Amino acid sequence: MKLHKRMMDGLDQDIREHIEMETQDNIERGMSPEEARHAAMRKFGNVTRVKEETREVWSFLWIEHLLQDIRFGVRMLRRSPGFAAAAILTLALGIGANTAIFSVVNAVLLRPLAYRDSPSLVNIWGKFEKDGIPQNWISEPEYWDLLDHNESFAQVAAYALGGRANLTRVDAPPVQVSEASTTADVLPMLGIVPVVGRSFSGEEDKPGHSHYVLLSYALWESQFGGDPNIGGKPIQLDGEAYSIVGVLPKQFSLGGKQDLWVPLGLDRAKPQGRGSHYLHVVGRLKPGVNPVQASAALVTLAGDLRRGYPGSYGPESKNFDMFMVPVKEQLVGRLRPALLVLLGAVALVLLIACANVANLMLARASAREKELAIRAAMGAGRTRLVRQLLTESLLLGLAGGLLGLVLAYWGVNALRALVPANTPRMDEVQLDSAVLAFTFGVSLLTGLFFGLVPSWHTVKNDLREALSEAGRGTSVSGKTLHLRSWLVVSELALAVLLLVGAGLLIRSFKRLLDVSPGFQTQHLLTMELSLPEKTYPDGAPVQKFFTELLASVKTVPGVESAGAVSQLPLSDSYTSGSVFFEDTSIPDIPRLPNLGNLPYMEIDQRAATSEYFQAMQIPLVRGRLLNEADDASALLVAVVDTNFAHRFWPHGDAIGRRVGIDTIPNSNPPMPRWRTIVGVVGHVKHYALDVEGREQIYFPHRQPLFGAFAPRDMTLAVRTSQDPSSVTNAIRERIFAIDKGLPPYNIATMDQLVSTSVAQPRLNLSLLVAFAVLALVLAAVGVYGVMAYAVTQRTHEFGIRTALGASSTDVLKQVFLEGGRLAALGLALGLIAALILTRLMASLLFGVSPSDPMTLGLVAVILALVALAACYIPARRAARVDPVIALRYE
């Protein structure tokens, strides 16, 4: 543009000089100065116009043409408001759906996490694949090993989740809070700066010196009224004094909802056991270290550990291993398949919307043939005409995009309310610049897509023909009808594809709900209790508390039975551990070298009170359930599930067999502490309805585990005769009667837990069904439009037929046949596409094959009915054609 400026700046003077020279020449030819000047001016021409034309050389002519086209386009659209409204609304639905889903994809999958340089952050995990543990936390000794043999990571830090504490207040009832613990370097490493106060100092993260706490934003607001001077104030957790050092930002989470954070205070001199895996480890890759190298280094380290500590990792070569996962993938990876399927679905909806609008454009183009022909005759080139028509469609696309944004804004709000509460990053979903750019791009592409075919089609036709005809343009319309039929066929095919997808999800969901979880979900109230270590230091007081409490709860009117378990099914809490067997004849399982080479296996372990099975109505299959007599003084016993019994003793009886999870306290050499299997109960779906889960073993809560321990975190399961939530307050009172500093939390009926556990598939289902219905409606409108148009075009023909004696039924049949032909073709193409594409959504399906014949059949029926319904009005109109009027119409 510098050249442009230089040239234009000098133009005035250039012109002046030019005229001056010409004047001079004229004077030399003998003219008077005045005459010479006039002649020169005349010869030069209109100075203003010359300047104007020169400026135009440098200006962008196309912009002016564009503005002209836009003005013209707006005028044309204004002239047919019905068409414009229909097109814009159709596009807005398609673009709005795309924008809404894309805004979720963008926030959840695409945008980097809100950590400093988040792409270089990874989670480091262990795994014991042969034991069926594909991802395991890191133990303290492993963490130190990682730090000592680290070459790939600039930083490695650890935190632990899942802690619980009672926040006691003098002025308010106690609340149960979730507590996470972290090494001092986690927050600075992630680049998280507290909104109030500061992070932990290294000094505060020392063993025995860790009574400091960082509050979550939510807890700060709900319990401390957002006090900006909270820093340094004391707080009582489980009866101990902590000092508040700061408040974390609102959005901060390391997975799940943490109310407060305390320093981890790892003691390198006295680490927990190598087999005690509880640390989340996060590392930042050194610049220049690629993930493949870092992964290889972890595998090498795991190999060294296996060789160095065969007692901890077993002799099974290649069993223990370490790996890393990018932090973002860890957080949102599980959402990817569903989101991509939904994104694909809305893209199909948009395609259908495009086809519909293209159809409208074609119908309108037939009506505009004369206008276009006249414009062509007056000298508008074909490209210019195409450009004009394209401008119109782009205008429609942009208007649809604008309205679509409004729809998307509502849609996103609705989505936020619908998604399961534990969906990560949903609070980050917003219509930000990336989403706006996406919508703009989609709108333009859409406009181009549905505009290109009709405009080219229109201009390609011999426009002179249109002029010379009486104005009905039958030959062109014939071709147009053909193109429009194909558009409708593809719309139907796309709708079939979506319907099949939605149908498969409906069938899956039905199957999912039909799954028996292995217990009775109705009339069951659950709530969690965490006894603080300070007031309940070991097993005996814990056992005493629960025995007393459950006896008391049973007397609450409406309660039928009451039990407690360390991990309730479908509650997102689980634990597993090695169970070893006295029976050494069990084939194909690993052995414990440091405990008599006993066979062992990773099993889901629970501690349960005596009435737990009755309360849950988990069926007894053999032997007996746990009972009141199973206490520390009695024979140590266990109950296993059917899967356990079948797996390890497929041909024998599990009852009477002895298994162990720990050793006799203070035995040297360590001796297994045997527990005798006394009963077999039904398997319970613990993790989710569609996950079978590991084998399960239950130990009596009143018998000691690992020394004299009894789990302090227990969930009550209370079977009621009426609405379970009606006894909540009574039970809470019974708890406070025993310990008034012990608030129950996670209070929910089992039906609510089941509903939460299927929230994600339910949401996928609702969205896909909504999109499929939208697609079907749009496709039906398309069929209607084409059939109506065809009938209008052929009024004459129908008139002649009727005049020649065809009954109205014949005419009706003919229209239905043609509509049926389109529907059949669309259905066939759609089903073929569905057979190919629904495989992509296999990971979202449960108990249904992607080519489920029932679904395909139902979709075919629905589509046929809808297509016929769409033909009905045009067919009726055709049948009623009055031959006299129709012939006169010619």
Next chain:
Amino acid sequence: MSTKEQRERIELLQGTLDLLILRTLVVGPAHGHAIAKAIEFNSDDVLQVEQGSLYPALHRLIKRGWISAEEGTSENNRRAKFYRLTAKGRRQLAVETTKWDKLAGAIAQILRPAQQEDKS
């Protein structure tokens, strides 16, 4: 404007002026007035350009990179822009000249038999 003058002149076809400018500059750089004069002189005053229309054309050629402009002083010591043919412009001239020759030949061929037909 006198109508007589207009009748005697030949209207320039679009793009022809560009060609003429390029041709004029083959002999060396010149300023706007000199180019106008040269075109008139070389065509025995048959082609009379409305001199102002030279300027959009010059700017168009500069934009295309066929000519360049530099400040200079005219023969009678006036400041003026001198326009110079670039290598690209020289190539373009060759192309355009060939095209023009073909066009002129074709038109002549069409016109000549038409004239004979008229006479017969």
